[in-house]
Every structure is written in structure tokens, then in C-alpha cells.
Amino acid sequence: MMTGMSLGKSFESVLDAAKLGADWAWAVLYGEIAGPVMGFFRSRGLADPEEAAGDVFFELARGLADFEGTEESFRTFVFAIAYRRLLVENRFSTRRSRTLLADRVLDRLQADVDVIGVVSAPDIPREVVRAFSMLTPEQRDVLSLRIVAGLSVEQVGEVLNRGVKKVKSLQRRGMARVRAQISQVDEGFSYES
Amino acid sequence: MKVDTPLRDGMWSELIDRDLNLLIEGKPPLNEDLAPLGSFVVSLCELADVPVSPEFVRDHAAKAAANVQLVKSANANSRLTSSRRLALALRRRVGAAATSLMMIVGMTGVAWAADSAVPGDWNYGIDRALEVVGIGAGGTAERLGELAVSRGEDVPGKSVSASARNPEARQNDLSDVSGLEHATATVVSIGSGSQNGNEIREGVSRLLEFLASIGEIDGQAVAEYARHLRSAQESSDSHLPEDAGKPAETGKPAETGKSG
Numbered sequence: 001m002m003t004g005m006s007l008g009k010s011f012e013s014v015l016d017a018a019k020l021g022a023d024w025a026w027a028v029l030y031g032e033i034a035g036p037v038m039g040f041f042r043s044r045g046l047a048d049p050e051e052a053a054g055d056v057f058f059e060l061a062r063g064l065a066d067f068e069g070t071e072e073s074f075r076t077f078v079f080a081i082a083y084r085r086l087l088v089e090n091r092f093s094t095r096r097s098r099t100l101l102a103d104r105v106l107d108r109l110q111a112d113v114d115v116i117g118v119v120s121a122p123d124i125p126r127e128v129v130r131a132f133s134m135l136t137p138e139q140r141d142v143l144s145l146r147i148v149a150g151l152s153v154e155q156v157g158e159v160l161n162r163g164v165k166k167v168k169s170l171q172r173r174g175m176a177r178v179r180a181q182i183s184q185v186d187e188g189f190s191y192e193s
Numbered sequence: 194m195k196v197d198t199p200l201r202d203g204m205w206s207e208l209i210d211r212d213l214n215l216l217i218e219g220k221p222p223l224n225e226d227l228a229p230l231g232s233f234v235v236s237l238c239e240l241a242d243v244p245v246s247p248e249f250v251r252d253h254a255a256k257a258a259a260n261v262q263l264v265k266s267a268n269a270n271s272r273l274t275s276s277r278r279l280a281l282a283l284r285r286r287v288g289a290a291a292t293s294l295m296m297i298v299g300m301t302g303v304a305w306a307a308d309s310a311v312p313g314d315w316n317y318g319i320d321r322a323l324e325v326v327g328i329g330a331g332g333t334a335e336r337l338g339e340l341a342v343s344r345g346e347d348v349p350g351k352s353v354s355a356s357a358r359n360p361e362a363r364q365n366d367l368s369d370v371s372g373l374e375h376a377t378a379t380v381v382s383i384g385s386g387s388q389n390g391n392e393i394r395e396g397v398s399r400l401l402e403f404l405a406s407i408g409e410i411d412g413q414a415v416a417e418y419a420r421h422l423r424s425a426q427e428s429s430d431s432h433l434p435e436d437a438g439k440p441a442e443t444g445k446p447a448e449t450g451k452s453g
Contacts, residue, residue, distance in 0.1 A: 018257075018258075018261070019261065020261070021258045021259070021261035021262045021265070022258060023254050023255055023258045024254075025258075026253075026254035026255075026257045026258050027250050027251060027254040029254075030245075030249075030250045030253055030254050030257075031245070031250055034245040034249065034250060034253075035241050035242060035243060035244070035245050036241040038241075038243065038245065039238075039240035039241030039242070039243065040240075040241070042240045042243070043237060043240050050249065053253075054253055054256075057253050057256070057257050058256070058257070058260060060257065061256070061257035061258075061260035061261050061264070062260060062264055064261065065261070065264060065265070124236055124237075124239075124240065125236055128233055128236040128237065131233060132237075143237070144237070146217055147217055147234055147237045147238060148237050148238065148240050148241050149241070150241070153210070153214075168210050171210070171213055172210070172213065175213055175216075175227075175230060178230060178233055179226075179227070179229065179230055182229045182230070182233070
């Protein structure tokens with residue numbers, strides 16, 4: 001279930017090689033993080049997750065020389081870049097995102113909700129999209145980073161520049177809201193549709 | 194929107210984070226009421242499981258590797274520029290330090306050579322002049338005190354050099370020695386007007402240069418030079434009080450402008 005990296009002991013040598021500009025090392029790192037990064041962007045409704053992921057990798061390549069740390073902290077580093085990219089996207093493309101998502105999501109949900117930053121993957125069950133759309137942006141941030149990116153509470157706190165207590169609170173309240181939405185659906189509904 | 198939920202109010206505040214962590218890790222929660230959230234978590238996790246094409250990875254890996262090389266190259270150039278800048282600054286400072294050192298060595302050498310001069314020697318005037326400003330013997334403060342006394346402003350506890358004690362007696366005596374001494378006193382008075390020891394040393398340095406340029410010690414010429422120094426200083430330093438540093442008269446130390 002967790003989407004954490006699994007390079008283990010080889011991480012250090014891969015990182016060193018990537019810092020030297022070795023193609024193979026970057027391919028290994030991308031193989032580990034590209035999926036979660038793009039999944040994170042999908043969960044936040046970006047129209048072009050691949051393009052956003054490319055931007056993240058570009059920034060990563062620029063800043064990797066200054067990075068020192070473990071595999072876990074590397075993941076935090078990557079998603080801190082991804083989160084900044086998301087903020088930039090939201091800031092400069094609000095109108096475009098609103099239009100795209102309004103067309104795509106509101107038609108499906110037929111509900112007057114804030115749809116900025118909700119799941120954009122077409123194969124996700126609509127009830128999940130609906131439940132996610134009912135969360136506040138902060139709750140979406142936390143749940144996306146916790147579930148999709150596979151970060152710990154502490155790592156999420158670092159990425160969002162929030163305390164652990166606040167992250168836990170947002171996680172609890174977000175999950176409570178999702179649970180409440182689930183209770184509203186018809187009996188017999190299955191998310192595994 | 195009011196949400197109708199079978200969960201008791203306050204249940205979520207009691208929910209331990211452990212259950213949520215179990216859910217997120219894909220394990221069944223201890224509280225059965227949370228079990229339906231498992232499907233939600235699975236659906237979100239699937240977003241990250243979308244396979245990434247090898248072409249995408251290869252393409253971006255190559256770009257990133259090239260980008261790293263670019264950054265390294267830029268950093269190297271930046272370091273090179275910095276080192277060049279540092280080298281230039283260092284060269285400039287070393288040059289300035291060397292010049293200062295040469296001046297100090299030169300002046301010290303002159304002072305050392307003149308220190309043992311006796312009346313009649315070519316450098317006796319320099320010896321006396323340097324004594325006035327405290328180079329080679331005594332300190333600047335002490336010499337300034339001597340000059341103050343020479344102007345009738347007695348400074349208790351300070352020794353007074355014989356040459357400064359009775360300048361009136363040498364009013365018309367423009368021998369080489371007294372001319373030099375007078376010129377040096379003028380330099381001191383200029384410097385003491387601004388309370389700046391560096392100006393005194395600079396003035397002495399210019400005086401020595403002048404002496405070197407004329408090739409021999411000529412009391413009249415030195416006195417003239419002192420007057421020139423005084424007038425140049427006054428024209429460039431108009432902010433001094435009106436009574437500060439009147440032009441030096443022949444054979445007479447200049448006014449310093451200091452009030453006793």
C-alpha cells in the first residue's frame with residue numbers, strides 16, 4: 001500500500017552518481033519517485049501531471065548538489081518541490097483549472113462545491129472524487145501527501161511547514177469528513193467498482 | 194451542509210491516529226467503523242501506481258543528468274569568477290601593503306640614518322625634524338605637547354624640546370636645521386588641527402619627498418615649502434575654525450588652532 005521508495009542501502013551510491021550526472025542513477029531515482037509525484041498531482045487535479053512532474057525533476061536536478069540526507073529525507077525533499085509546484089499551478093492557473101475541473105467534475109457531481117485541486121484521474125470512482133472534493137484544501141494537502149505520496153506525518157509537516165499536531169488534526173478531520181460522505185451513499189456501494 | 198452520520202459526535206476526536214496510520218499503510222483498522230475508509234485509501238493509492246513509461250523516465254533522466262552537468266559547469270565558472278575577483282582584490286591589497294611597507298621602511302631608514310646625526314651633518318636637520326613629530330624618539334603626543342608649550346600653552350608634566358621652547362630666538366635664523374624644524378612644526382600644526390595623526394605622517398612624508406627632490410637642505414626653500422603646505426591645506430579645508438592654523442611665519446611655528 002505504501003508508495004515509499006525502496007532503494008535501501010543502494011540509495012547513497014545512486015544519489016552520489018546522480019549528483020555527478022549519471023543517466024542511469026537518474027533513471028533509478030525517477031523510477032522510484034515519478035509515480036508518486038504524478039499521483040500526487042493527479043490527486044490534486046492538475047490537468048497535466050506529467051508536465052508538472054517534469055518541472056519537479058528539473059528543479060530536483062538543479063538542487064540535488066546541495067542535498068544531503070537519507071532516502072526518507074530525499075522523498076521529503078522531492079515532495080517539498082512538488083508542493084511548491086502545486087502552489088504555483090494553483091496561483092497562476094486558477095481560472096484554467098476551475099474551468100477544466102468544473103466541466104469535468106461538476107457535471108458528474110452535480111454539486112456546488114469547491115473543485116479546485118480535486119482528483120483529476122478519470123478512472124477514479126466518482127464517490128472518491130466527491131468525498132475528496134468536500135475536503136478543505138489543507139485537508140487535501142495532508143491526505144494526498146500521506147496516502148498518495150506515502151509520507152509520514154512528520155514528513156508532511158516538513159513539506160507543509162506545519163507542526164505534527166496540526167497535520168494529525170487535519171488528517172483526522174479530513175478522514176472524518178470522508179467517512180461522513182461515505183455514510184451518505186446508498187447501501188451496497190463499493191469503492192472497488 | 195449538514196452531514197447525517199451514524200458516528201457518534203466526538204467519535205473522531207477520540208479516534209487514535211494509530212488506526213488512521215494502519216489504514217494508510219493498507220492494514221485493517223482496529224475500529225470497524227473506519228473500515229469503509231479502506232476503499233477510499235486504496236483508490237487514492239492507485240493514483241500513484243499508474244505506470245510511468247520507460248520513455249518518460251529515460252527522457253527526463255537524460256535531461257536531469259545534462260542539467261546537473263550544466264549546474265556544475267555554472268558553479269565552476271562562478272567559482273572561477275569569484276577566485277579571479279579574490280585574486281584581483283588580493284593583488285590590490287598586497288600592492289597597497291607593499292607600498293605602505295616601502296614607505297615605512299624608507300621613513301624608518303631615514304629616521305634611523307638621521308638618528309645619530311650631529312650638527313653639521315647633512316641629515317642633522319632631518320633628525321631634528323623627525324624628533325619634532327615623534328619619529329625616532331618620543332611620541333607624537335609628547336611632541337605635540339612640546340609644540341603647545343612653545344606657543345605659550347604650558348602642558349604640565351611634558352618635556353619641552355630646546356628647539357621648540359624658544360622659537361622667537363630663531364625668528365630670523367633660517368639655517369637648514371631651523372628651517373626644517375619649522376617646516377615640520379607647520380606640518381604638525383596642520384595635522385593637529387584635524388586631530389589626525391595620519392595627516393601628520395602624510396605631511397612629513399611629503400616633506401621628505403620635497404627634500405629628496407631639491408637634493409640638498411635649504412632652510413629658505415624648506416620654509417617656503419612649509420608655507421605652501423599651509424596655504425594648500427587651508428584652501429582644501431575651509432571648514433576649520435577661523436583661528437585654526439594661521440599661515441606660518443618665517444622662523445615661527447604656526448598656530449594650531451587648539452585652545453589651551
